[in-house]
Amino acid sequence: MHFQTITKLLRLPNVIVIGVIENGDDNLHLIVEFTDKYEPPVCSGCGAVHTSVHSKGQLRVEDLPISGRRVFLYLEKRKCRCPEGGIYVEFLPWLHGRFTKRFAEQINRLTAITTNSEAGWFFGLDDEVVYRIDRAILQEKADDLLAPTPAPRAMSVDEVAWKKGHSYVTNVVDIDRRVVIWNHDKHGKTVLDAFFKSLTEKERAEIEVVACDGAKGFLSSSRHYAENALIVLDHFHVKSYLSAALEDVRKQELAKAKKDATQDELAGLLHCKQRFILLRNKPSRKKTQVLKRLEELNEPVYKAMLLKEQFATIYDFREKKAAQPALRAWISEALRSGLAPFKELALKLFRKRHYVLNFFVQRITSAISEGINNKIKRLKRMAYGYRDVAYFLLKVHQHCGLLNPRRFN
Numbered sequence: 047m048h049f050q051t052i053t054k055l056l057r058l059p060n061v062i063v064i065g066v067i068e069n070g071d072d073n074l075h076l077i078v079e080f081t082d083k084y085e086p087p088v089c090s091g092c093g094a095v096h097t098s099v100h101s102k103g104q105l106r107v108e109d110l111p112i113s114g115r116r117v118f119l120y121l122e123k124r125k126c127r128c129p130e131g132g133i134y135v136e137f138l139p140w141l142h143g144r145f146t147k148r149f150a151e152q153i154n155r156l157t158a159i160t161t162n163s164e165a166g167w168f169f170g171l172d173d174e175v176v177y178r179i180d181r182a183i184l185q186e187k188a189d190d191l192l193a194p195t196p197a198p199r200a201m202s203v204d205e206v207a208w209k210k211g212h213s214y215v216t217n218v219v220d221i222d223r224r225v226v227i228w229n230h231d232k233h234g235k236t237v238l239d240a241f242f243k244s245l246t247e248k249e250r251a252e253i254e255v256v257a258c259d260g261a262k263g264f265l266s267s268s269r270h271y272a273e274n275a276l277i278v279l280d281h282f283h284v285k286s287y288l289s290a291a292l293e294d295v296r297k298q299e300l301a302k303a304k305k306d307a308t309q310d311e312l313a314g315l316l317h318c319k320q321r322f323i324l325l326r327n328k329p330s331r332k333k334t335q336v337l338k339r340l341e342e343l344n345e346p347v348y349k350a351m352l353l354k355e356q357f358a359t360i361y362d363f364r365e366k367k368a369a370q371p372a373l374r375a376w377i378s379e380a381l382r383s384g385l386a387p388f389k390e391l392a393l394k395l396f397r398k399r400h401y402v403l404n405f406f407v408q409r410i411t412s413a414i415s416e417g418i419n420n421k422i423k424r425l426k427r428m429a430y431g432y433r434d435v436a437y438f439l440l441k442v443h444q445h446c447g448l449l450n451p452r453r454f455n
């Protein structure tokens with residue numbers, strides 16, 4: 047066998063193949079040696095070169111498959127006694143635990159588009175191994191790319207439930223770059239404070255826009271730290287408030303209709319399967335039909351839908367001056383609607399009207415927040431429950447931020 051050829055095929059720095067183990071299985075088992083094995087080892091503890099070798103150990107590492115066959119490398123790794131205390135294995139830049147770095151990175155690339163268990167199936171590894179590799183690679187990249195925090199000019203902050211039982215995380219998005227740049231466990235003022243504190247004073251002063259849902263904590267943190275920024279309760283968040291209010295009305299009316307035997311048809315129309323038709327923004331034939339029937343059968347839901355759609359027309363105005371009376375008109379109509387969820391929303395939007403109207407000064411596209419929101423939803427579905435929040439935060443960066451492997455090549 048031409049070991050030289052296999053060595054060339056492997057293309058690992060300073061690695062030569064000196065033997066092949068025939069195992070009877072379909073995998074390639076290669077014994078390798080280092081061309082620089084007489085050079086003193088680099089300590090993985092302190093990064094310095096130490097002349098004394100403490101001991102040697104055998105190690106089997108997996109590399110990328112060749113021609114569909116899994117590849118295992120058998121090598122001798124040295125340990126050195128570190129003058130700073132402790133015994134460390136030597137540092138090899140192309141290794142990542144029991145895998146070659148390039149193999150670990152390939153796994154990480156695959157987990158950016160599919161679940162860990164599917165990635166594991168693809169490579170013949172169990173989920174736990176994939177999880178450990180993925181997490182470690184993401185953490186390495188995070189240390190490299192996310193610290194210090196990349197400062198935004200325009201930012202949007204959002205909280206999202208990451209598992210059942212009101213466990214929230216906060217994500218900060220750079221609107222210009224369309225990526226998540228920072229995230230953290232929990233939500234509220236102290237969390238957003240931590241984001242601003244991760245920036246320099248100059249960077250904070252240079253923030254021009256902060257978009258948020260208008261929650262008290264976010265507002266007070268933004269006012270305090272981003273003094274020069276225009277704070278906007280943007281279209282994306284208003285839209286989700288409107289959808290939530292409509293959803294509340296639908297549920298109330300559905301509950302009523304279910305109790306009333308004569309309201310079978312209405313119950314059917316208000317059933318959650320139809321909900322998507324109601325929430326859809328674009329008009330369709332189906333939606334028009336459902337709407338028409340709803341108008342005949344149930345005034346409250348119909349009214350709620352009209353209110354939601356009316357609000358959307360406010361965004362057709364280009365200028366704050368024109369939007370202001372339209373907003374005022376909407377608020378008074380919602381207050382008079384007799385629909386509790388919309389009354390409540392009208393009061394909220396009245397209190398926060400300045401922030402709502404700031405949107406007409408800085409029109410931030412809601413497409414970015416929507417896109418990221420959808421990606422996070424998909425991510426949550428894909429994972430079937432994340433066990434630790436730190437991993438979830440890293441995955442958000444991988445799917446919606448600077449840790450996406452597509453950015454690297």
Ligand SMILES: [Zn+2]
Binds near residue numbers: 092127128134
């Ligand atoms: Zn050392």
